[in-house]
Amino acid sequence: MKLFLQRACLLLIVLLAGCSNQTQTPTVGPTLQAEPSPTQAEAAATATTTEATAVVGAPQVPLVAAFDDQTSPIKLFGSLVNALNRQEYERAYSYWASPPGGIDQAGFNASFFGIDAVVGLVTAPMVNANQTEARMAGIVLLGMKDGGARADTACYVATRADVNSPWRLSSSKSMPTSSNDVLGVLDQQARECGTPLAQLPLSTQTTIPEVLFSYYAALAQGDSAKTAETWVEGTLPNVPDKLRQSKQLSVYVNVNPVETAAAAFLQTIVLADTNALWVGCYGASKQAEVWRLNSGYLQDSGPTTVLIQTLTQGCDI
Template sequence: MKVFLRRGWLLALLVLAACANQVPAPTVGVTLQPEASPTQALAAASPTTSAATPAAASPTASESTPADTLPQPNAFDDQTTPVKLFRSLVNALNRGEYERAYSYWATPPGGIDQGGFSASFFGIDLVVGLVTAPTYNTSQTEARMAGIVLLGMSDGGARADTACYLATRADVNSPWQLSSSNSMPTTTNDVLGVLDQQARECGTPLEQLALTQQTTIPEVLFGYYAGLAQADQAKTAETWVEGTLPTVPDNLRQSNQLSVYVNVTPVETEAAAFLQTIILADTKAMWVGCYGASQQADTWRLNSGYLQASSPATVLIQTLTQGCDI
């Protein structure tokens, strides 16, 4: 399944490593502004089989899809979990439903009003959100999660925001709402280190994540990497369809700390889906993952996938910009 996104704006994530400038962004946190414009889509990633050691992508002929030919995403409105709330926010923004997006904030960022909130997205034609597994308080009424929001602009520009998000609800029967988004200052060029620190401080470290049943698509990826981080072979295998568990690269398996950001908007077709993730290791290594998943009853399991190192930068650009082919 191959899915093409509108622009090469995800180059912004890579350009962050060479840029420490910050520009206010009242909607999603402090913006890290790239110094270079995005490239055009280059080539589709070439997958390995699910049983093979993950390998780098091999570029093919360049191809692109005009923005105005892409269908509008189906509406998604679900505030029953913090991750679903974040997905609902991204969905509303991509559909241009700014009033609905604004309603997800209990405390609008910067105290911005509805008109200002809507106007702040002028010229933005694509939004993608990735989050870590949330950390809950004891009463299950507050949740913190690290997030990356990637914004593609209609004029070809781009920006990437990274922040800690707080979601709250009145009680366990009430819907979740976003209460704040606080960016972590970036004063050095160690952007990967900042993202890893943010993931560990704002979300639940994978070594401490409870290994629960995978009833949603992001949960299955959180569970898979938590199983790896906790060296729980049984749980790791449980997150995959029997017979499809891939070989894990030694440099990932040997990492003492893993942080994972999962795309909150999987591409779904009936009982199948694919989703993307960014994996960070304490060795300052970074991978992008593409995974296929299938559903049986209420449980999702992975059934295919591969990892690619983020260096050279074109590997990450190609995979995230053009989607996964698995």
């Protein structure tokens, strides 16, 4: 699991470094909050995501537990990433009502040749009044078997015929990434494609990404009671001043957290209008079908450089 997370984080470094066109060496900022939980190491050891056993003459496929759920836009995106990780390209293709560029199944399959790791992060979706269309900003990272990487940031649109129908992806609009201001590009995408945290309805925290969105939405809305409610009692950390001072937060959350029966680990990217960018890792636990955070930290980094070594360590706490 640690190897997979290290690979995912390395890909994110490649993505952001490529967008910034910077040649300087990234530097690690101070750890802003850290509350390790010894019990999480045991949970990580029993997680459902493991490395694949090599098979002669066949590609190595990560043994990721299958996830197929189209009941919400985030779960749909998570299902897409899951299918790609399992190299189940027909299933991944089926999630598209209108495949990007009108590509057919054969072309879709070929576009992922040589891929052995996929990570997806999205913002909280913006859903229309009829609950039939949702827009969300997303980042997809694809690791190549030869050590290279591909990455894409885009605005994804999901639609369904009515509230009883499954969600499907209808389009994805890539955002320009030629700017040196990576923070600005990702923040613009989040603002245009997702629901601002200041306007996000505070959720019931019945899914894992939902609890992290609720935490940051409560911070953005200045709701101290809801902020505390998103954490297990007695574990709420101190909030960095830069985060408190921000009038506009943007948050991307990994749609495929590492999950066990009642524990999970979530990755996130946080952007603020104070020209700050953080990468974080959080632990969560479930009781009575409600998820709450129980540990986590943010790694402070510059607006055009990101180093995520501490993130992988945090996901092993």
